[in-house]
Amino acid sequence: MTHDFPALGLILLFPLLGVIFNIFFGQRCGRRVVNFIAPAAIFLAFAAALAAFATLLGMPRGAALGFDLWPWIEAGRFHFDIAFRFDALSGVMVLVVTGVGALIHLYSDGYMGEDEDYARFFAYMNLFAFAMLILVLANNLLLMFVGWEGVGLCSYLLIAFWYDNAEFAYNGRKAFIVNRVGDAGFVLGILTLISALASSGIWTLTFTEMAKHRETLAPVATLAGSLLFLGATGKSAQIPLYVWLPDAMVGPTPVSALIHAATMVTAGVYMVARLNFLYALSSQAMTIVATVGAVTAIFSATIAIVQPDIKRVLAYSTISQIGYMMLGVGVGAFASGIFHLMTHAFFKSLLFLGAGSVIHALDGEQDMNHMGGLKRTMPVTWVTMLVAGLAISGIPPFAGFFSKDAILASTYASGHIWLWAVGVVTAGLTAFYMFRLLFLTFHGASRIDASKRGHVHESPAVMTVPLVILALCCLIGGWIGLPDGILWGDAFGRFLMPICPTLKLTPAATLARGSLSPAVLSAIAFGLAVSGIALAWSFYVMTPGLPARLARNLSPLYRMLLRKYYIDEIYNTLVSRPLFWLSQVVLFRGVDSAIIDGAVDGTGLGVEASGEGLRRIATGNVQHYALAYLAGVLAIAGYYVYLVHRH
Amino acid sequence: MNHPLTLITFIPLIGMALILVCPPAFKAGYKWIAAATTLPQLIIAGWLVHNFSTNTAGIQFVERYPWIRAYHIFYFMGVDGISISMVLLTAIICFISVFASFSIEHGEKGYYALLMLLDTGMMGVFVALDFFLFYIFWEVMLLPMYFLIGIWGGPRREYAAIKFFLYTLLGSVLILLVMLGLYYYGVTPTFDMTQLAAQSSSYSMTFQRICWVALFIGFAIKIPAFPFHTWLPDAHVEAPTAISVILAGVLLKMGTYGILRVNYAILPAASHELAWFFLGVIGTVNIVYGAMVAMAQTDYKKLVAYSSISHMGYVMLGMASFTAAGINGAVLQMFNHGTITAMLFILVGVIYDRAHHREINGFGGLAQQMPLYTGITGLAFFAALGLPGLSAFISEVLVLIGAWQRHPVMTVFGAGTAILTAAYLLWCFQRIYLGRLDEKYASLPDLSLREGFTLVPLAVIVIVLGWYPHAILGLLQTSLNHLNRVVLAATPAQAVALH
Secondary structure, three states: OEEEOOOHHHHHHHHHHHHHHHHHOHHHHOHHHHHHHHHHHHHHHHHHHHHHHHHHHOOOOOOEEEEEEEEEEEEOOEEEEEEEEEOHHHHHHHHHHHHHHHHHHHHHHHHOOOOOOHHHHHHHHHHHHHHHHHHHHEOEHHHHHHHHHHHHHHHHHHHOOOOOOHHHHHHHHHHHHHHHHHHHHHHHHHHHHHHHHHOOOOOOOEHHHHHHOHHHHHHHHHHHHHHHHHHHHHHOOOOOOOOHHHHHHHOOHHHHHHHHHHOHHHHHHHHHHHOHHHHOOOHHHHHHHHHHHHHHHHHHHHHHOOOOEHHHHHHHHHHHHHHHHHHHHHOOOHHHHHHHHHHHHHHHHHHHHHHHHHHHHOOOOOEHHHOOOOOOOOHHHHHHHHHHHHHHHOOOOOHHHHHHHHHHHHHHHOOOHHHHHHHHHHHHHHHHHHHHHHHHHHOOOOOOOHHHHOOOOOOOHHHHHHHHHHHHHHHHHHHHHOOOOOOOOOHHHHHHOOOOOOOOOOOOOOOOOOOOOHHHHHHHHHHHHHHHHHHHHHHHHHOOOHHHHHHHHOHHHHHHHHOHHHHHHHHHHHHHHHHHHHHHHHHHHHHHHHHHHHHHHHOOOOHHHHHHHHHHHOOOOHHHHHHHHHHHHHHHHHHHHHHHHHO | OOOHHHHHHHHHHHHHHHHHHOOHHHHHHHHHHHHHHHHHHHHHHHHHHHHOOOOOOOOEEEEEEEEEHHHOEEEEEEEOHHHHHHHHHHHHHHHHHHHHOOOOOOOHHHHHHHHHHHHHHHHHHHHEOEHHHHHHHHHHHHHHHHHHHHHHOOOOHHHHHHHHHHHHHHHHHHHHHHHHHHHHHOOOOOOEHHHHHHOHHHOOHHHHHHHHHHHHHHHHHHOOOOOOOOHHHHHHHHOOHHHHHHHHHHHHHHHHHHHHHHHHHHOHHHHHHHHHHHHHHHHHHHHHHHHHHHHOOOEHHHHHHHHHHHHHHHHHHHHHOOOHHHHHHHHHHHHHHHHHHHHHHHHHHHHHHHHOOOEHHHOOOHHHHOHHHHHHHHHHHHHHOOOOOOHHHHHHHHHHHHHHHHOHHHHHHHHHHHHHHHHHHHHHHHHHHOOOOOHHHOOOOOOOHHHHHHHHHHHHHHHHHHHOOHHHHHHHHHHHHHHHHHHHHHOOOOOOOOO
16 A cells, blocks of 8 residues: 655755755855755755654555656557555664665764865765665665666766775675676566566556565566675675775775665665565575675674774674675575664764774874774774674664664574674674774774874764764664564564565574574574673783784684785686786777778788779869769769650 | 757758868867757757657657659658657767767867767757668768778777778678669559558568668678677777767667667567567677676777667667566656666776776776766666666666567566676776885876766666656657557568557
């Protein structure tokens, strides 16, 4: 049941107006106006989203608000519309995108305060919000893809924002191209679905129609689900396409917080949840999603524990956390995956903004070896980041505890005991690397360069207020999804249930059925998290020399982690170089120049010789050409007249 | 308006006459005469689109008069959904290319006169419905192009012009032979394309196949399809900016238009039988090969030229699908490619006029010095790489939807090439516009008003068609779906009723 609600258009309109204003008038109107308009656009969108959400809460469960703009693509019997849908799932997403987005826009006023290109920056940020909102509000898969690639564009533009640095420009390009690999899969997934639907007379791609005719999708569910998931591994930085995200950290830090942590990179999780009816049809596709998620989670967590760059640690942490979300949706706990998506948006954006606050205070320093002891000079940043650290580590009652616990419990219940084990170990690693980050940055002796030490300062209110609000969210944001039986229980899950019902996977015969109770599972995860924190404490606070000694003794392992398992190098050797060789040597110089042109130039057409001839005729006097041409035309016409007469 | 098609076709000839009689003292006036000629053409095109009925697949605005009775040759003009979109495209591109020509500094009289003649030839090809008349216009278009490249081109202009001429001449000869063959072997000798289509089943299948392949080669040279494409990069590199714009914007479309108008409409049975290879396989090769070779280019203009080859491959692939989605996508892609590539060539011209070279590796950091120029280039690049929200995405995705039903393997290549396209375009973008600005370009001016005037309308079209493709699709649909049904029905045994 869809209720027509034109005000949905406002959620999209405000950011769009922001884009237009910033592009055309931003530089002219000056920094203060832009600093006001750009966040205001997102705050207004947030307000509109709240209004829509309130309306939705007043309606029966499973209802949705809809807003149709115009028929978009019509060819043959196919018709895809520009139409939006605001239901429990997209509603939560919209609130996260506009809510967290608004705070980050506000923070950017301070962070980008000295940048000359502020208008361009905010134009891109507003454009990102617009594209992301299209992604989550689209009522059909094809329109969703518009947002999907649109956010990729903004990601590219913002990673390469400081484009005069060649490395940054390269990283932006890398992000876009790696995403394109995934998107090719996404497009093929769309095609698979379209043809399956068309063969039974469904000529559209709206989520509701697809869900209604899910039985026609059954034969292609595994193929389509896997292809679409390839797209998700690009956008959501999962194995094998995660390689772009760590390099994306060269963009301005608010960008890392908004796009590369809180919203865009979680689009893959949203897509799987949105298409839960499709994935439910194929246990193979689900297993792929869950396995890739779990493996990615632990893989990138191991890289995170040795990285010296504060933003890179957070980047690998993001990859790892999205792995959790994928694990969640992959074992059929769609609501839990989205729940973790939301809490992650709180604590990871806070972590990035906190890191940004530190970087801002240290004049761009990102190496944690040159930080330390900042808790006294930057108390607000320290406390808020500590809250986020506790949340991501899964310490109750902070938000991350509930969402991560829900995912791990569902994994265990689904019979994927190994994946659960991987998830639990990752929880311990997470706590370790996160507190390593906090201790290296805020505790111990100061290792800050002498030149910068003098003017280290706490950030201005425009930056700290968002930190505090987000810290509050990290504290209480998880309480809407308590374990069943405690107080109001899993209100969040119940709210989402009509849209993405939890899939009760019956463990296959090959999978062991675990016998541990949920409370024991929680205790194990909690215990590992606390051990992780304790280990970080002993490494980086008690005996600061220990990590370096360890690194020396385990040098090959340490170097492998530091170099990120050499994945970039492997991709370069196996993909990029052969491709360029094929392009330049074989096809261009070989086929095109030598073979085809060689044949053309040589087949006695005497091209060069004729060229000589032309030079002699080509006197440059146009009247001559015109005359010659006219004569030719007259001759032909005369010939025809002659023919006609003879007839 | 009584004879809109005659008018829109021959207005440029009036302009040409005016330019030729205009005394050299008023040298500065040539370009304005040209502009004043193409503007009414554009207005008539708009009028045609406005008054065009999208409910019928029939021919509209018909003008039909006997011309050479003895040979049943008629002065027969008319448009259907396919040609009306091309008429509109031609009018837009010609108008813009006049303004893109303002940097021509020698032999202006000849240049603008030939440009006008070229305009008439192109417009005529799209409105002619008598094969003989069609052929005349086809030839009329060839010579001005040859001279425009050969005289106003770059250093290797003669080589490029001759190469263009010989290739195209070969194509013309093949088309001429088929035209005469169809005339002499028909049950009633005629050049009337509608009549030829009506009597197509009377030709023997072998004869149809031979004609089809000969016509295909004739048209494939224009597209250009692999392996007949090597004239294109040379022609583009040497041609002046506006001529490249016309070449890529309009001329290439004549190849695929010809296949639809002649091969599909007149020889549907052979089309049904042969398209999978000649359009499907070769189209796929075009897509992948064009993109791969584009990646190897160091000359900005050559890169755009090869990208054209790749993008025209989608047109072929869509046509090979014989599905409503594929074939509508194909013609929409013709329109979109026309506008986007026109932008790209204008953009190449902008930097060439300033820096006097086109070495991709010789630039860097232009974004800092020319932000407006860089912004529009970014838009054009992302349009070219099929970013959703911009026009080419719609046509490419329709092509893929259509092709997937029949040729899934080719479609995988088509979809996969989107990665390569992004790779070579963004790599090029990075090398020219991003990075550190070279000192020697620190004084380049940003876009001039005139350059902006040529680019902005195209940019608007590219954005609008990304969100409202119906503006063009609506024109095409009825005619194309009808044509598609004709082709599908032509071999009842094979005609699987695919949407």
